[in-house]
Amino acid sequence: MRGDALRLPDVNADIRIPSEDDREQIARVLATSLNFPVENALARSPTFPLQDMRCAYVDDRVVATAAESPFTQWFGGNDLACSGVWGVATEPERRGAGLASACLGRLMDDARRRGTPLTALYPAVIEPYRRLGYELAGTYDEHRIALDVLPAIDTHDLPPIEVADAERDQDEIMACYARWLAGRNGTIEPDAPFWRARLIERPWDEWHRAVVARDDGTITGFAIFTRVPDTSGHLSFGFGLKCTMFVAEDDRTLRALLAYVSSYRGLGRWLGWSGPPNDPMTLLVGTQAVTVADRYRWMLRILDVRGALEGR
Ligand SMILES: CC(C)(COP(=O)(O)OP(=O)(O)OC[C@H]1O[C@@H](n2cnc3c(N)ncnc32)[C@H](O)[C@@H]1OP(=O)(O)O)[C@@H](O)C(=O)NCCC(=O)NCCS
Missing domain, CATH: 3.40.630.30 (Gcn5-related N-acetyltransferase (GNAT))
Known part of the structure; x- marks a missing residue:
């Protein structure tokens, strides 16, 4: 349980839902940051669920992303809506400026507003998520x-x-x-x-x-x-x-x-x-x-x- 309120840094970027024209830019940020071939990312880009993504833009160019999948998570026979986070990535040259946190923070706010009680993710690094209130909860x-x-x-x-x-x-x-x-x-x-x-x-x-x-x-x-x-x-x-x-x-x-x-x-x-x-x-x-x-x-x-x- 956190003793203090979450405070996100002010970021110098526009955070918004991406548009159709941004698919290729998103694919490139994901491929670079998450270390998979850019051809795979581009091949997958037509299926990106844009409404479930939040991107940070600098000079109208995508520099960071976070995305969610609307999952249901089951606990002992009861089902709860869960925002399953994926695709958290920031261009290497833009890191440490709060961009990933801002994108994910926007997803979390929107999920909370629509009544989703849980959010979960597989972390590659713990700290950015722990700062946003996530904690290790289970093993796969x-x-x-x-x-x-x-x-x-x-x-x-x-x-x-x-x-x-x-x-x-x-x-x-x-x-x-x-x-x-x-x-x-x-x-x-x-x-x-x-x-x-x-x-x-x-x-x-x-x-x-x-x-x-x-x-x-x-x-x-x-x-x-x-x-x-x-x-x-x-x-x-x-x-x-x-x-x-x-x-x-x-x-x-x-x-x-x-x-x-x-x-x-x-x-x-x-x-x-x-x-x-x-x-x-x-x-x-x-x-x-x-x-x-x-x-x-x-x-x-x-x-x-x-x-x-x-x-x-
Ligand atoms: C992880 C990643 C998304 C963070 O992006 P970012 O825009 O730099 O993140 P933020 O600036 O919002 O960082 C939030 C906090 O986490 C910390 N943090 C960021 N990356 C970190 C890392 N690799 N290890 C430890 N702490 C890290 C930051 O220092 C910051 O804390 P601070 O404000 O106290 O300094 C980015 O480094 C990245 O794209 N990495 C490669 C892809 C990846 O691992 N994605 C996560 C998949 S689960």
């Missing part, structure tokens, strides 16, 4: 298991796995996810445009794939993953399956999805998925075969204390 682990040690599965009579079709499957995928996360704590639920652009279709990522398990006509699980290079095997073009989502509502679906990922064995080296440290999937095998490949602590800030407590 990326678990990994070698495909070779997955249990052998008899696929007879299990739900078939097929490539997801956004048009046909999106509503059902979202419904399946909503049922699955009602029993989880702190898990995020994206909105429909996020599901479509960033999870199911992801047109800028040629390694991406989304598959669904359909049991008796209903989607009961799905996996959304990308292939990442892993040359630790006997061939130089091996890869791992890194899942953004690995969701199974029941044991039959879990076994069907595991059999599917096992079929990548050989060039495919491992399955990676994210979840809390005590994720039930870590019980898959009786040995220490599940490792933590990455651990990312996330930060939370309560924007509306009454709303947050009543909502839980």
